[in-house]
Amino acid sequence: MPPKVKTDLTTRIKDLVFRNPLTVASGTFGTKGEYAPFVDYSKLGAIITKTITVNPRAGNPMPRICEVTGGMLNAIGLQNKGLQDFLENKIPFFAGIPTPLIVNIAGETTEEFEALARALEPHKRVVRALEINLSCPNVEKGGAGFMRKRERILDVMKAVRSHTGLFIFAKLSPELGDVLEIGEDVVKAGAGGLSLINTLKGMAIDIEKRRPRIANLTGGLSGPAIKPVALRHVYEAKKALGVPVIASGGIMSAPDAIEFLIAGADLLAVGTANFVNPSATLDILAGIKDYGRRHGLENLDQLRGTLQVSPGHGDAGGGG
Amino acid sequence: MVDLPVRILENKRINGKYYKLVFRSKRLAARVEPGQFLNLQIVPGTDPFLRRPFSYYRLEDERIEILYEVLGRGTALLAARAKGDGLRISGPFGRAFKKNLGKKKRILVAGGVGVPPLVFLSERYGCDYLLIGTKSREEVLPKRELAGVRGKILYATNDGSYGLKGYVTKLLENLIKNFPAKEIFIQTCGPGVMMQAVIDIARREGLEGEASVDKPMACAVGACLGCMVKTPSGWVPSCTEGPVFKFQDICERL
Ligand SMILES: Cc1cc2nc3c(=O)[nH]c(=O)nc-3n(C[C@H](O)[C@H](O)[C@H](O)COP(=O)(O)OP(=O)(O)OC[C@H]3O[C@@H](n4cnc5c(N)ncnc54)[C@H](O)[C@@H]3O)c2cc1C
Numbered sequence: 001m002p003p004k005v006k007t008d009l010t011t012r013i014k015d016l017v018f019r020n021p022l023t024v025a026s027g028t029f030g031t032k033g034e035y036a037p038f039v040d041y042s043k044l045g046a047i048i049t050k051t052i053t054v055n056p057r058a059g060n061p062m063p064r065i066c067e068v069t070g071g072m073l074n075a076i077g078l079q080n081k082g083l084q085d086f087l088e089n090k091i092p093f094f095a096g097i098p099t100p101l102i103v104n105i106a107g108e109t110t111e112e113f114e115a116l117a118r119a120l121e122p123h124k125r126v127v128r129a130l131e132i133n134l135s136c137p138n139v140e141k142g143g144a145g146f147m148r149k150r151e152r153i154l155d156v157m158k159a160v161r162s163h164t165g166l167f168i169f170a171k172l173s174p175e176l177g178d179v180l181e182i183g184e185d186v187v188k189a190g191a192g193g194l195s196l197i198n199t200l201k202g203m204a205i206d207i208e209k210r211r212p213r214i215a216n217l218t219g220g221l222s223g224p225a226i227k228p229v230a231l232r233h234v235y236e237a238k239k240a241l242g243v244p245v246i247a248s249g250g251i252m253s254a255p256d257a258i259e260f261l262i263a264g265a266d267l268l269a270v271g272t273a274n275f276v277n278p279s280a281t282l283d284i285l286a287g288i289k290d291y292g293r294r295h296g297l298e299n300l301d302q303l304r305g306t307l308q309v310s311p312g313h314g315d316a317g318g319g320g
Numbered sequence: 321m322v323d324l325p326v327r328i329l330e331n332k333r334i335n336g337k338y339y340k341l342v343f344r345s346k347r348l349a350a351r352v353e354p355g356q357f358l359n360l361q362i363v364p365g366t367d368p369f370l371r372r373p374f375s376y377y378r379l380e381d382e383r384i385e386i387l388y389e390v391l392g393r394g395t396a397l398l399a400a401r402a403k404g405d406g407l408r409i410s411g412p413f414g415r416a417f418k419k420n421l422g423k424k425k426r427i428l429v430a431g432g433v434g435v436p437p438l439v440f441l442s443e444r445y446g447c448d449y450l451l452i453g454t455k456s457r458e459e460v461l462p463k464r465e466l467a468g469v470r471g472k473i474l475y476a477t478n479d480g481s482y483g484l485k486g487y488v489t490k491l492l493e494n495l496i497k498n499f500p501a502k503e504i505f506i507q508t509c510g511p512g513v514m515m516q517a518v519i520d521i522a523r524r525e526g527l528e529g530e531a532s533v534d535k536p537m538a539c540a541v542g543a544c545l546g547c548m549v550k551t552p553s554g555w556v557p558s559c560t561e562g563p564v565f566k567f568q569d570i571c572e573r574l
Pocket residue numbers: 357368372373374375376387388389390391392393394395396433434436437533534535536537563
């Protein structure tokens with residue numbers, strides 16, 4: 001029998017230290033202590049906030065969510081109470097939790113991104129990194145649509161970079177275009193890492209009423225349905241760019257999470273799974289520990305990016 | 321709030337409309353008030369993907385009863401689950417109906433999936449009237465299910481096969497003539513069109529009341545912002561700020 005080891009789950013990204021790789025995907029874990037009855041927040045590796053915008057946003061009309069095969073569609077529309085509320089009410093809450101906080105921000109203009117970065121800078125003790133949402137499919141301005149222009153993305157990245165010393169993850173989705181190309185661009189413009197992927201734009205129709213099941217017509221697809229797509233982007237980005245990556249997209253269980261680690265992910269953001277199982281994060285953590293023990297891993301770097309690809313394979317495209 | 325595995329003690333059809341699910345859980349039964357709900361994972365795994373919300377129907381110590389209608393795939397799968405099977409359930413969630421109405425008459429207006437929480441409310445705190453609207457006699461709850469209601473029960477059926485012929489709002493219109501407006505408090509739960517008709521009557525007659533709204537839900541804890549209701553202070557999650565709202569706080573047509 002191999003010796004039973006306790007796997008050290010500590011995850012390091014530059015000078016940031018996370019007790020484990022488990023975090024929560026933006027917009028799926030509330031804004032304050034919504035999951036506290038089910039999850040001890042201090043056991044998570046990091047917490048990622050819902051997207052914060054400069055001004056409060058009312059969000060989209062209802063219905064905003066619907067279930068689909070293998071996941072759900074959402075068109076929340078970045079509803080949030082705005083920057084001022086975040087600084088006054090949310091920062092003090094997170095200051096009381098030892099877990100590193102990553103704040104997700106979005107703007108309708110480059111100036112708004114800049115203002116957010118500048119306003120969060122003095123709160124470095126609590127806010128340990130920024131995640132720049134370049135890829136929300138559900139808003140007209142500042143969403144994936146607006147961002148599809150390469151120059152805009154680069155302007156935003158440069159502006160944020162020049163107004164903060166915080167580590168920056170750029171959150172991308174295939175909705176923007178070629179993830180690898182954009183990823184390379186944003187890294188050159190100052191992103192330290194990438195967050196892959198945001199939801200994929202989709203639709204569902206109520207056939208009795210012949211009406212869209214999401215008032216906004218389209219919504220972002222999340223959950224198990226997008227996991228293979230997310231896994232591919234994480235793998236390709238790690239391989240091509242080698243920068244730190246936060247993975248999100250259908251991480252429902254420990255085996256899902258372990259796939260992303262093998263593909264090279266640094267942090268694992270559990271999203272929609274929280275809705276299905278409120279203690280998903282901690283259940284996944286327990287499953288990773290168990291896997292580590294079974295496989296005699298001393299630390300997660302013995303697992304990260306260890307996908308075995310036969311020579312001559314792995315560079316091919318997809319499809320049969 | 322807890323999230324626990326439970327075992328089904330009973331799950332069977334009780335009439336032409338409803339099924340009853342029974343299980344036991346001390347923690348899910350602790351400090352529950354009528355109007356609150358549970359979020360139930362119907363089958364382990366991810367299909368159906370989301371949990372489904374159900375109101376508490378009856379509590380006896382640790383014994384919890386849910387009354388449900390089969391409306392779609394999720395509830396059809398629930399109806400197929402057997403005694404002894406496991407379910408994962410979280411709760412209790414949401415804000416309850418107002419329990420102390422002072423000297424006001426408590427008039428409950430129920431239909432469809434809104435019947436269970438109002439039966440619970442009237443069993444626990446009593447009511448003056450419980451008005452129930454349904455399609456026909458086959459859908460009327462068996463007597464033993466209503467034996468604990470402390471108040472007068474009036475039925476309206478669409479086809480007139482039981483009680484008054486017509487909509488439940490006709491019962492309400494007739495009833496409110498007997499009392500001064502300021503002595504009435506209405507609590508309603510059921511199909512959107514029914515609750516909207518009740519609210520319209522209340523607005524017209526200047527009556528106070530509450531409605532338990534029914535929105536698609538995912539998280540049940542105020543995190544996803546999917547279950548929103550339009551209020552004077554903007555969109556708020558019905559899972560945490562509701563599902564019970566004062567009539568005047570509902571700024572949309574249900
Ligand atoms: C707070 C709250 C408490 C509830 N309490 C109860 C309860 O005590 N008993 C009970 O039977 N149901 C209750 N419901 C409704 C229940 O959650 C839905 O009926 C259930 O989610 C339907 O799931 P499904 O997969 O069977 O239907 P779906 O496949 O989701 O929908 C199938 C069909 O049912 C209709 N439908 C879907 N959801 C609803 C709904 N919420 N109300 C009316 N029609 C709907 C759809 O329009 C569609 O035509 C409650 C809902 C809420 C929000």
